[in-house]
Amino acid sequence: MSSLLKLAEQMRHEIDRSLGADLTRSEEPLPRHESPLWESGERDFRALSKGIEGGDDRTAVEIGCRSGRMLRAAARCFGRVVGVDLSELAVNRARAAIGANSRVELVVSEDLMLSPLPDGSADFVWSFSALSTMPPLAVAALLKESRRVLKPSGSMRMRLFLGRDVLLSSDGVIHPRAYRQESFEKAARLAGFEVVEVTEAMPSIGGALSRHGIETAAVTLRPAGSPATIDIVAAALAPASNAAGPLLPDMEALASVDFAVTLAGQGERERARQILQYVETCCRTATIDIRDILDRVLTRTAPKTDPASRGTSPLYVANMRRLKERFPEVHAAVESADTTSLAGVHVTETQQGPAVWRDGACLDHAEKPQQAASAWAARALQEKRVGDAANVLVVGFGGGYHLESLMICSGERKIWCCEPSVAALHAALSSRDLTKCLAGLEGFSVGSPDTSRVSGALELLVRPQNALLDADVVQPLRAQLVSRRGLSLLHPRIAVLGPLQGGTIPTGFYTQAALQRFGQHSRGIDMSGFNKGYELLDDLARSDRGRAVARNAYVDMLTATMLQNFEEKPIDVLICMAQAPASAKFLDEMRRRGVVTVLWFVEDYLRFTYWRDMARHYDFVFTIQKNGCIEAIKAAGAGEVHYLPTACDPFLHRPVDLTPVEREQWGSQLSFVGAGYHNRQQMFASLAHYPFKIWGSEWPMCKPFDKLVQEDARRISPEEYVKIFCASDINLNLHSSTERDGVEPNGDFVNPRTFELAACGAFQLVDERTLLAECFEAGKEIVTFSSLPDLVAKVEHYKSRPEERAAIAAAGRARVLRDHTYDRRIEQMLSVVYGSKFQHLSAREMESPWARMIERSSEHGELRGRCEKARARGEQPTLDALVSDVVTGNGKLTETEQKLMFLFHVKKHILRPAQGKKEEK
């Protein structure tokens, strides 16, 4: 028997034992009706398969499907789902649980091979927890098998524990284990994969691992290259030392607890208790309170109460009466909720009162709701931001315990609440007396929050359960609040990376300028100077392949330089403009460093499709198109995708006074500024009989354009086109198309020129766009045309009506200044980014060198103040930054300033020369 078969046999034995033999697991299959198990399967599959394209013609394979809890969810996304497990017992149980489902196939693997699956037949292979518990040899075998069955375009994703090597106990082979990330990545590469990304996965076994430096990670792999032998792959996974660390007891215990919790979720209360007692007896660990977990698990599995049955109870009636008095809109929402909407919610009894559950999550503490609520409130108020706020908005009503606790210790602070789920609120109202709680609330809403009535500083407190369950509510709310606070709470260091070439270059400048006006610590990285070298590559590499290789190498050189730059001047947020030279490797490295990656994709997503490969490397993508664009980019794996049209920069795009000579030079009855795309050439040729000037590059110089195109079709600078806009009677604005003649019939996005023309107070005729109506009121603020005849008719109409033109231009300018400036866009962008990444960015800020300096200098008030000021100016945490205003300042120096100047001179006269000498050597 081969070693692999032996190992498979041993593993199978252990799996079977864990499923029943040793732990007296019931032979009953999982219930087919909806249960927390299926819900958790749905939730976990959704999380694990994020960004993976499904489809009826696509195949997904689960390694280690056990009882099949994720297979049903997978079958909703994929046409064919294959669940593979070593254990026949497990497969039988899964088969029984799932029942007849034409999309699901179950396979027993005798030998750790995926034999029934032919080569290149699967689009997606996943493993939720099986691979993380297998020994390295088995993992290596299955990685190699997965590589075999995957299509070249397919991908594999698995949940693993990464951080440092942790071995298992000497008896048995199935135990959770952690790997060093570099070990696992090396093994994956040896198995013929490219590591696409490693992200944080939803942890299922708590923070004990984090305390040991181990995180639950979702690792995504893509086929690339040929696999090595299983032994070589396994060797890369094997830890350097076989010494079992102190983490071992935790790992075993936590895995068992995880299993017990799952059982409890299935209603197998007694077996959960047995496992936990086994853990308590057999696993020696100091970091887990097994008794506490046991109590909680038992409470979770206590008999449930149907909230709908309480709908007419005196408690409910009294609560509703009070609700109507205080918050009639919420009362109406609860009243109008139909009973079907109450599904997924139930209430369990605890010694401290009822606890509300929703979608498998307990909205209160499952056993000690009052005690936990007090602790939560105390912790929340210790946070400075909350302590300083006049208003606190709590997302999540739960059973109301935490609100009551917060009210007790909040003093004058006003408490607002939003409960996203009517059903959960209904359950709470049916369960306990909430009249006092409702009386103490300043405001209350159900569904989405209403902060319009809040005056003064408002802070957000989101219950952890609601952060997971109600991300759709919480994220926009965070964004709204961040915006409301004037973006002043966060001070991330932002870099705006511009493209090498193209029309997006100025947009990068405008973005950077707006960020600065917002007081953000931003710096623009203008890459356009490198374009010359990029273009010169074409002279050296003539073939397409050679050119591609050279260009990639050039971009790699640029990104390596940028990485070095960011090493020296770290950033927290990277905003890439469309076509910025940011490779996948570069972006992944930035994300590995904790940098939030943002792409402002100010391109037509149908024409420029590189987002397909790049989207998944961005945490945020902002687009100038909606619907299909957003969905497609989301499906390509981008973290969040939002609509954000371009805009104007009123500091540049503004009416300018021109001399008669300038008017003569730049002006015309009809003008157009832009490149000579096909549809423009086709349409404008018909306007040659008008006094018409065309400015911009890439125009033919044949008739009739030889008379229309100005100054040898050179590129026009922004300052110049502002003059053209202001000097011309009618500015034409035709969105480009490389395929269509004239007006693009389904054109959606609005080009920057539209906003810039309006900001200049210039009159324009712009082709119709589906998204234009959201930006301007046609006929009043802007005039559109749908075809060449329509354009000609409107030119004829407006050419002799300067007053009408002026009125429309003035209205357009007013609108654009109100709604469509880069300041406004950046505010929207940052609201989204900061709202979503508030905690991440706050944490980075807390860990930043400035934060450490500020903390360390707490005994030196003035020094601390200087650090805070320098940080606020966006300076790097250097001595030069601290003395920058001392050097140039006048008047008496404080003692702190003198001390800093002392250090400055030591640095200048001793340290720097010494460093110089070292470098010379």
Next chain:
Amino acid sequence: MKKRYPHKKKVLLVNITRLGDMLQATPTIAGLKAENPGCHITVLVEKQFVDVCHVIPNIDEAIGIDLGFVCRSLDREGDGIVDAYEYLHEIVERLRSEKFDYCLNMSSSAYTALLLNLVGIGRNGGWTSDEQGYRVIESQWAQLFATSVFHQNRQYNSLNLVDVFRCSADVDAHPHKLLINIEQDSIAHCEGLIKAAPFSNTGPLIAVQAGASQAKRQWSPKRFVEMIKILVRDHNARVVLTGAPKEACIVDPIVAGCASNNVLSVVGKTTVPQLAAMLKMSAILVTGDTGPMHMAVAVGTPVISMFLASAYGFETGPYSEGNIVLQPVIGCGPCNPNKSCGRPDCHDTVSPEFVAYLTAERLKGDIKEVSPTVADPRQVIVYRSAFDEHGFCDLVPLNTDRPDAMNRYRRAYRKLWLEDLGGFHVPEPKPQGRLPVVDEGLRGLEEIVQCAKAGQELIRRLEVCIKNPSIPPSELGDVSQRLTTVDSEIEGLGFKHGPLESLSRMFIFAKENLKGTDPLDLASQMNRAYQDLERRCVRFGSFYLGE
């Protein structure tokens, strides 16, 4: 000598950076002790030199400042800055707690000036800073030091910096040499080294310090080899090569090149006190301008010293009687210490044979004359160190009467500063009748005098404006503007006429160091600066012509 602060009780000497500087401070320290009986002297030195201070006489306490820690912390940036800041805070508090009544900052660095303002010592002899962070140099001797170290003025200076510092601290009585204590243990250690050496010669023990502080000051190892071979071969000499461990890369090739039992390297085998003992046991030291040169002087061993590249014998030459200083005559020397040199031609002016000859001659006894045929004064001037009648160290040329083109200026300035700053009697120059504007060498002097007079006239108008409130402010503004113009012209004339720049620079320092806020008092101080300038110009011209 004129004294600013005759009585001192608790003195802080700031002498942070080099061993040589510490030794050069010893006459000042000894003088302070002698003239202020019972006074307590603390030196602030870089931490690594604290131990050295124990072998320097008259120091009561040494406080070390760990600039290495400060630099390492600053190099980390971030919270390293806080570490450095807190360390500085401790040092400042420590120094404040000592309640010094006088401080002589022997360093010209901006950071020590800031440090002293932070410590807040009322009376200062050297550089400090004011509350705005600008440098303050109260003592005119210290101003002269600052003037003399301006690179373009160095060649016109003939006052040894030991004397300039000494005068900055008002010290008259001094031992006319540098000082260091030699411990018996150190002597025993060195005797052991010599005893263990396989010397076959029985002649004099000659110490050679081959390493130099800068590459361009480094006489080549090849030349040292040639010189040592002559001494070993022709003079029965035993040669000891000294140096710090990092100088092994210079010394080892010399030892190898000599290939002689009579050449011993003690590089890295001696501590500072042991090096002093070794030099004490040696009959002579051949060296550049180095720390061991000052140490040899301190232990009374004569030196043959080569002042190559940026080194300038008048400035930092051996501070005792009877040492030999070789100063190349070359258009670019002494060069700027902050610039590197790719072609140190000045090294060629000193041959190994000549150094060996001088060494052998000095071993026989004090050298009072060197024939110009042996040492061409157009290539190199051979000086002998000596003290003048006022107790100031000087260099006397041995191979010529007319050393170089700058000599006349050096002599004139020497007399001027001794008379003007020191209050010493200097013999009247021969009467010249009127200011010698015709002399090429004094071109620009008359213009500076006119500026100084114009300045005094403007100050008189300024005083009138200040005293009489009815005069419109515009008049005051006009006077002030014209004073600025005059000052700027004086500074410009100094730049234009190099030999006069020391005069204009001293004037600028005087203006920079006006004290107080009372307008009339400030005007009076300014008037004094113009008067000083005029007087010094006239006296300088007279001394120059009298040479």
